[in-house]
Amino acid sequence: AQSVAQPEDQVNVAEGNPLTVKCTYSVSGNPYLFWYVQYPNRGLQFLLKYITGDNLVKGSYGFEAEFNKSQTSFHLKKPSALVSDSALYFCAVRDTGSARQLTFGSGTQLTVLP
Amino acid sequence: NAGVTQTPKFQVLKTGQSMTLQCAQDMNHNSMYWYRQDPGMGLRLIYYSASEGTTDKGEVPNGYNVSRLNKREFSLRLESAAPSQTSVYFCASSAIAGHTDTQYFGPGTRLTVL
Numbered sequence: 144a145q146s147v148a149q150p151e152d153q154v155n156v157a158e159g160n161p162l163t164v165k166c167t168y169s170v171s172g173n174p175y176l177f178w179y180v181q182y183p184n185r186g187l188q189f190l191l192k193y194i195t196g197d198n199l200v201k202g203s204y205g206f207e208a209e210f211n212k213s214q215t216s217f218h219l220k221k222p223s224a225l226v227s228d229s230a231l232y233f234c235a236v237r238d239t240g241s242a243r244q245l246t247f248g249s250g251t252q253l254t255v256l257p
Numbered sequence: 258n259a260g261v262t263q264t265p266k267f268q269v270l271k272t273g274q275s276m277t278l279q280c281a282q283d284m285n286h287n288s289m290y291w292y293r294q295d296p297g298m299g300l301r302l303i304y305y306s307a308s309e310g311t312t313d314k315g316e317v318p319n320g321y322n323v324s325r326l327n328k329r330e331f332s333l334r335l336e337s338a339a340p341s342q343t344s345v346y347f348c349a350s351s352a353i354a355g356h357t358d359t360q361y362f363g364p365g366t367r368l369t370v371l
Contacts, residue, residue: 147299
């Protein structure tokens with residue numbers, strides 16, 4: 144079975160500082176990893192995904208994520224946070240053995256303080 | 258392109274009432290999905306349709322039925338609503354139901370069952 148953990152319910156960071164939102168996963172086969180962002184009263188928006196290849200994946204709005212197979216992690220990062228980055232962030236995973244189901248983490252609320 | 262649209266945006270039901278949530282996509286995607294989002298639990302898959310004419314159960318299908326009306330539309334029906342079905346419901350679509358495919362989400366329907 145596949146699973147995702149986002150160990151932090153809430154992350155606060157000052158504007159201009161780097162941010163990290165953590166995600167760890169568990170799969171039986173090769174992982175396919177995704178990050179989504181949800182703004183208040185909106186649907187989820189795709190940020191980036193890791194399929195294969197380079198461990199550093201670049202996505203929308205200046206976000207990037209680093210895939211670390213040995214630590215089974217896929218942390219989301221941004222070098223300089225903006226107040227407008229404040230939102231709910233979800234990590235999700237599929238593995239090669241899944242019946243197409245995307246499993247989501249519980250979400251991390253990011254607040255960027257001005 | 259409107260992407261994925263959902264109706265209604267909000268709905269209040271009494272226990273035992275029925276209703277249908279509508280979803281449509283204009284991206285010519287083959288696969289469509291219904292999720293529910295509950296606080297602290299991320300998104301959980303209710304049903305999905307890998308292609309027109311097929312539907313399959315997800316993680317939490319009990320109490321729901323679906324219809325893939327055509328390639329564009331995928332509806333979710335609650336035959337006899339229960340308070341436990343109070344949630345935010347999201348529809349999503351993807352080009353195919355492949356392991357690496359990105360899902361695109363609608364804005365959600367906020368349902369309250371009294």
